[in-house]
Amino acid sequence: MKHPWLKRLLSVHGLLFLFFVYAPIIIVVVYSFNSHPVNMMVWKDFTLDWYFSIFGFPTKLTEQTLYVESTDQLVSALKNSLLVAASTTTFATIVGTTTALAVYRHHFRLKPFYQGLLYMPMVMPDIVLGIALLVFFVNFSIKLGLMSIMIGHCTFLISYVFVVVSARLAGMDDTLEQASADLGAKPWTTFRRVTLPQILPGIVGGALLAFIISMDDLVITYFIAGVDSTTLPVFIYGMLRRGVKPEINAIATLMLAFSFVIASLGLYFRKRS
Amino acid sequence: MIGKRESRRLAALLIPGTLFLGIFFMGPLAVMIVFSFLEPGLYGGVEWNFYHLNYGRILGWADAEWEKFDPVYAEIFFRSVRLALTNVAITLLICYPAALWVSGLTTRWRTIVVFLITLPFFVSLVVRLFCWVLILRPSGFLNSTLLGLGLISEPIDIIYTETAVLIGMAYILLPFMFLPLYASIEKLDHSLVEASSDLGASPYQTFLRVILPMTLPGIAAGAVLVFIPSLGNFIVPDLLGGAKVLMIGNLVEQQFLSARNWPFGSALSVMIMLVMLLLIIFFLRRIGRSEIVK
Numbered sequence: 001m002k003h004p005w006l007k008r009l010l011s012v013h014g015l016l017f018l019f020f021v022y023a024p025i026i027i028v029v030v031y032s033f034n035s036h037p038v039n040m041m042v043w044k045d046f047t048l049d050w051y052f053s054i055f056g057f058p059t060k061l062t063e064q065t066l067y068v069e070s071t072d073q074l075v076s077a078l079k080n081s082l083l084v085a086a087s088t089t090t091f092a093t094i095v096g097t098t099t100a101l102a103v104y105r106h107h108f109r110l111k112p113f114y115q116g117l118l119y120m121p122m123v124m125p126d127i128v129l130g131i132a133l134l135v136f137f138v139n140f141s142i143k144l145g146l147m148s149i150m151i152g153h154c155t156f157l158i159s160y161v162f163v164v165v166s167a168r169l170a171g172m173d174d175t176l177e178q179a180s181a182d183l184g185a186k187p188w189t190t191f192r193r194v195t196l197p198q199i200l201p202g203i204v205g206g207a208l209l210a211f212i213i214s215m216d217d218l219v220i221t222y223f224i225a226g227v228d229s230t231t232l233p234v235f236i237y238g239m240l241r242r243g244v245k246p247e248i249n250a251i252a253t254l255m256l257a258f259s260f261v262i263a264s265l266g267l268y269f270r271k272r273s
Numbered sequence: 274m275i276g277k278r279e280s281r282r283l284a285a286l287l288i289p290g291t292l293f294l295g296i297f298f299m300g301p302l303a304v305m306i307v308f309s310f311l312e313p314g315l316y317g318g319v320e321w322n323f324y325h326l327n328y329g330r331i332l333g334w335a336d337a338e339w340e341k342f343d344p345v346y347a348e349i350f351f352r353s354v355r356l357a358l359t360n361v362a363i364t365l366l367i368c369y370p371a372a373l374w375v376s377g378l379t380t381r382w383r384t385i386v387v388f389l390i391t392l393p394f395f396v397s398l399v400v401r402l403f404c405w406v407l408i409l410r411p412s413g414f415l416n417s418t419l420l421g422l423g424l425i426s427e428p429i430d431i432i433y434t435e436t437a438v439l440i441g442m443a444y445i446l447l448p449f450m451f452l453p454l455y456a457s458i459e460k461l462d463h464s465l466v467e468a469s470s471d472l473g474a475s476p477y478q479t480f481l482r483v484i485l486p487m488t489l490p491g492i493a494a495g496a497v498l499v500f501i502p503s504l505g506n507f508i509v510p511d512l513l514g515g516a517k518v519l520m521i522g523n524l525v526e527q528q529f530l531s532a533r534n535w536p537f538g539s540a541l542s543v544m545i546m547l548v549m550l551l552l553i554i555f556f557l558r559r560i561g562r563s564e565i566v567k
Contacts, residue, residue: 003476007377014374017367018386021393021447024404027414031407041407041417095289102286106279114287121298125505125549127522129301131529131542135308136301155298158290187282216397218508223529236399240512244406252400263395267388 025256032249040246050250074251077235080146084231085214088153093207095154096161097199103162104169105177105195121156122163126219129155134223144226152224153214160213161206168202201269208266212259302546309539317533327540346524350544353521356435357503360442361496364450367443368495372454376461387455394448402512405441406432409513433515441509446502450495457491458484490560497556505545521545 031040035047049059056071103114121129133152137144176198180190218233225234232255239248312324326334333344375386393401408414409432416428431437461484469479507522514520521541528538 006476010370010374010377013370014386017371017374018389020367020444021390024401024408024444025393025396028400028404028407031414041410041412041414095293098286099290102283102290106283106286108283117294118290121294123501123549123553125501125545127505127507127525128305128542128546128549129298131525131538132301132305133297134529135535135539136297136304139304139308151297154293158293162290187278212395216395218398233397233399236397236403237508240399240403240406244403244410248403249407252403255397255400259396259400260392263392266395267391 028249029253029256032246032253034246034249040244040249050246051254054247054250073230073235074232077230077232080149080229081215081232084146084149084153085211088150088157088214089207089211091150092154092157092161092210093203096158096206096210097165097203099158100162100165100169101195104166105174118159118162121159124156126217127223130220130223133220137224144224145229148224148226149221149229149231152220153217156220157210157214160209161203164206164209165199165202168199172198205266205269208262208269212262212266215262216259305539306543308536309543311536313534313536317535319536324536327537330537331540331544346541349519349524350521352519353504354548356438356442356518356520357500360439360446360503361450361499363439363443364447364499365454365492365495368447368450368454369492372451372458375455376458390451391448398445398508401445402441402509405437405444406512409437409440432513433517435514435518437513438510438518438520441513442503442506445509446499449498449502453494453498454488454491457488457494461487493556493560497552500552501549504548 031043032050033046033048034040034043035049036042036044052059054071054074099114099118103111103118130152133148133155134144136142137148142148176194177190180194181187185193216233217231218237221231221234222237225231230238236248236251236255239245308319309327310323310325312320312322313327314320331346331350333342333347371390375383375390378386406413410416411428411430411432413432415431416425419425420428465483465487466479469483470476474482505522505525507520507526510518510520510523511526521544525538525541525545528534528541532538
């Protein structure tokens, strides 16, 4: 570029952009270690008490500043989230992958229809899908609970897996598969020995993406969770609506750390693919 | 020709997805559309009679009496559209220069910065919004810092305003604007940019006549991807806007969880879906398939 001042201006903007993205996150992480019991934004001392308190360990905190009953609910919300994420990821990965294989390894007339159908759940606004699922479950007397959450998550997770796996399939040369078939391998053998190893990074990447999206989903789960089966994001949202407490800092920091680890793993697998 | 074996294999691969999405994706949407044409029951629930006034109510005629015009819902609808469009403009203004900057970095740094920008996208929405609640609260980080520095004498009210909602929405939707913009800017043919400035165009002219037209598909994709989730959002206005900045999403939530007027809520939801479908169709017609299928 011929205009160095322009380049410098862009760099400044870029750095401010990164600052805007990360400053709020860093503030929460830093203040989750703040021991000030009244005003959580006035720095007093370093403490791990908020972390201890969310797991129910004894702390030096005085009784009133605590969410007394939260630990059990928090743990059960976390368990629900993990259970839902694990089962929906398994289901969505299998169904998403088979559908991707059908659409990108076969020629048939309804192919454009299927591509459209699978992109729909991703562009559908969360609230519309959440409402539609709620109305559907209630209308057909399906009990709202973990099962309804799992079904709801699968409707959009299948699409995410489909997109990641089909990107891998589309970028892959199918001559190896043809060679395998020409040399007399049965379709299943070709799939297991040739196709699968090649698309595996895509499948793993798709599965990790599905897992993290399921763990994070708030809006759709909010509508179809029912009374006694809440997930972690819905639980924290409820806490936030009632008021801000320092423990939420600690929970938020742990969730941040968790998301960063999974996301880094996911991006690592995508890079390799 | 497709052999019999192959078509059986194709069917086996397609059936699970077709069944699942047919029942649990298309099914719910169909039920919701049906509900939007039913009469609301007296104590919640629905009466199975055809009733078109749920839509009349959105426009302002709740009981089909023309003299009783009350556009309160239409106002909320237009406010949501206005806020969503403002959010598109904000994210575009923030992300376009940022994407230009990233595309000018060395390959190594580009990978790192794109990774850094994508990373928060994977962090739970509640957590990201919680960060802003902490910052914008009356006793939050912003006010404590400004008070501490002596820049202001009493806390400024920023939470529960449209500004707070716009900050929150821009923050959570940045990656949706950044990534398509970056993808189209990165594909940009740099020889054309050089040719333009070699031939004497000012940076401003080069940008307006060369760079901008070539990155229009990216801008359009980003705008659609930001507009759709902004329009129906209810979490951001709920946490950062309070009761003062109601958006259509909050209205839908109220109809389902407190007012218990499900048909009206369904009608509002169908409206959001229609806006989305129109946008997608318009986008696919004008810009083409290739951009969205990235």
